[in-house]
Amino acid sequence: MNIYKVIIQNSMKKKYSIFSLIKNAFSYHENWEKAWKDPEPKKEYDAVIVGGGGHGLATAYYLAKKHNMKNIAVVEKGWIGGGNTGRNTTIIRSNYLWDASAGLYDHALKIWEGLSQELNYNVMFSQRGVMNLAHNLQDVRDLKRRTHANRLNGIDAIYLNTEEVKKFCPIINTSPNIRYPVLGGTLQKRAGTARHDAVAWGYARGADEMGVDIIQNCEVKGIKRNGDSVAGIETTKGFIKTKKVGVVAAGHSSVIANMAGLRLPLESKPLQALVSEPVKPIIDTVVMSNAVHAYVSQSDKGELVIGAGTDDYVSYSQKGSHDIVEGTLNAILELYPIFSRMRMLRQWGGIVDICPDASPIISKTTISGLYFNCGWGTGGFKATPGSGDLFAHTIANDEPHKINAAFNLNRFVSGELVDEHGAAAVAH
Amino acid sequence: MFLIDCPYCGEREQSEFKAGGEAHIVRPKQPTELSDDEWAEYLFMRKNIKGIQFERWIHIHGCRKWFNVARDTSNDVIKVVYKMGEKPPTI
Ligand SMILES: Cc1cc2nc3c(=O)[nH]c(=O)nc-3n(C[C@H](O)[C@H](O)[C@H](O)COP(=O)(O)OP(=O)(O)OC[C@H]3O[C@@H](n4cnc5c(N)ncnc54)[C@H](O)[C@@H]3O)c2cc1C
Ligand SMILES: [Zn+2]
Numbered sequence: 001m002n003i004y005k006v007i008i009q010n011s012m013k014k015k016y017s018i019f020s021l022i023k024n025a026f027s028y029h030e031n032w033e034k035a036w037k038d039p040e041p042k043k044e045y046d047a048v049i050v051g052g053g054g055h056g057l058a059t060a061y062y063l064a065k066k067h068n069m070k071n072i073a074v075v076e077k078g079w080i081g082g083g084n085t086g087r088n089t090t091i092i093r094s095n096y097l098w099d100a101s102a103g104l105y106d107h108a109l110k111i112w113e114g115l116s117q118e119l120n121y122n123v124m125f126s127q128r129g130v131m132n133l134a135h136n137l138q139d140v141r142d143l144k145r146r147t148h149a150n151r152l153n154g155i156d157a158i159y160l161n162t163e164e165v166k167k168f169c170p171i172i173n174t175s176p177n178i179r180y181p182v183l184g185g186t187l188q189k190r191a192g193t194a195r196h197d198a199v200a201w202g203y204a205r206g207a208d209e210m211g212v213d214i215i216q217n218c219e220v221k222g223i224k225r226n227g228d229s230v231a232g233i234e235t236t237k238g239f240i241k242t243k244k245v246g247v248v249a250a251g252h253s254s255v256i257a258n259m260a261g262l263r264l265p266l267e268s269k270p271l272q273a274l275v276s277e278p279v280k281p282i283i284d285t286v287v288m289s290n291a292v293h294a295y296v297s298q299s300d301k302g303e304l305v306i307g308a309g310t311d312d313y314v315s316y317s318q319k320g321s322h323d324i325v326e327g328t329l330n331a332i333l334e335l336y337p338i339f340s341r342m343r344m345l346r347q348w349g350g351i352v353d354i355c356p357d358a359s360p361i362i363s364k365t366t367i368s369g370l371y372f373n374c375g376w377g378t379g380g381f382k383a384t385p386g387s388g389d390l391f392a393h394t395i396a397n398d399e400p401h402k403i404n405a406a407f408n409l410n411r412f413v414s415g416e417l418v419d420e421h422g423a424a425a426v427a428h
Numbered sequence: 429m430f431l432i433d434c435p436y437c438g439e440r441e442q443s444e445f446k447a448g449g450e451a452h453i454v455r456p457k458q459p460t461e462l463s464d465d466e467w468a469e470y471l472f473m474r475k476n477i478k479g480i481q482f483e484r485w486i487h488i489h490g491c492r493k494w495f496n497v498a499r500d501t502s503n504d505v506i507k508v509v510y511k512m513g514e515k516p517p518t519i
Contacts, residue, residue, distance in 0.1 A: 254475070254476035254478075258475075258477075263469070263474070263475070264473065264474075264476070265473055265474065266476050267449070267476055268476055268478075268501075311447075312446060312447045313447035314449075314450075314476060314477075314481060314501050315504055316501050317501070317502065317503055320429075321442060321443060322429050323429075323443040356471075356472050412468045412472040413464045413468040414464065415464075
């Protein structure tokens, strides 16, 4: 009985609940147990995931949970969630044009809908809706076409005229006299936002509980090959032997591919975002606009969360150009004159890995045991749970799931691209 | 944000320029004889280097001329600017 109790306590984390919250309040929240351990790497694992962002941690979680692979590790060069996972504007939606993308992103959206319960971790998923605006005749046609395509794929989509846009989000300037007047828009009501850090932390906690080693401050420096198969990885914490390596390194994917002698169809570019000082609730949805490249939502803290565009040059410097921010704010002010006296609090950049067709790669490679999950570019946060689930399937079975089959590396040879560049409204 | 030394106009703010991507990718001389793999290499695969990259830029809001730049992509420091048709410098 006692031994049983000890084992249970060691392997199972205490559930977060209203009771644990009250109990911990009595000790000034100083006695919460650690959400994950801080282990040294073992000599060998059955699989190693490179990159401790949301996608990497979700991959490890599903490898352990659904494929019973527990002797695995996630290695992260900095701290978990410190990459694009912790830098993005957290927009989640699945209203993509093409069938393959609709399947991929809606798979993720369905998991989001039950994720807080599954992880016993509040990821603050909020289905506040995402509206995409049309500013010219071509936008109107594209967005109507996308609405129809979405419906055929069973994805909720509504087309709104200008008055309906105004009704849904009253602070938008719908005057016909602005430079790019609002001619209409689409609305996906199931879409919304989530708390980015919580997603990384929730998956880390869940994976750790199942025995996954989460190793931070451990940079991968080389990939050791044995002929055409993977033999292990060189890291700043020594050599780790493993036959399966899943790389989920976002902006640094090409750097790691180069270590294995591979080339990827990616370019890494800075993408910026900024937040304002916190104010009372003023916008209860997410509004995106492709033509003027501006999108905005409001965080639970009250900050306006504003996304800018990418710079057009390759850079790993994690800071973008000022004129990009300026352009975005010009557009924001024209669409929302009410924000004209808001002060911006913080601005930052992340390095996003962009594919020629603006669709991701979740794929095997020509090297056996080496898998890549990359190319999410400016819009992969929304896919985090689905991406982890499908990448875990691909690694465990050495074969893609049917939902990610189209997102293989070979599409750049066969020409079967999934071109979401123009199609997906703003690419986030 | 950085300055670029246009070989024709001198040093200007980067926003006057447009990046043209990796330099020295030569269009295949016999396109009809290329395999699908070779086409993929030419069209899509990029070095995407973290470190010194040779790349093309155009002074789009200035003289509108193309030229090459060797830039460290890890910190955006430009090492050398050289003209179209010139060989990449050894750095
Ligand atoms: C400003 C901005 C706004 C965005 N807005 C949105 C949005 O609104 N909606 C949306 O869906 N998406 C958005 N995105 C995109 C989204 O953030 C990414 O697609 C997604 O977070 C990628 O997740 P990831 O786990 O693959 O990457 P990351 O979180 O970047 O994780 C990769 C990890 O790999 C690690 N790593 C790299 N090299 C090594 C190495 N050699 N060894 C060990 N570890 C290594 C990194 O340190 C990093 O932690 C935005 C991105 C940015 C930058
Ligand atoms: Zn010039």
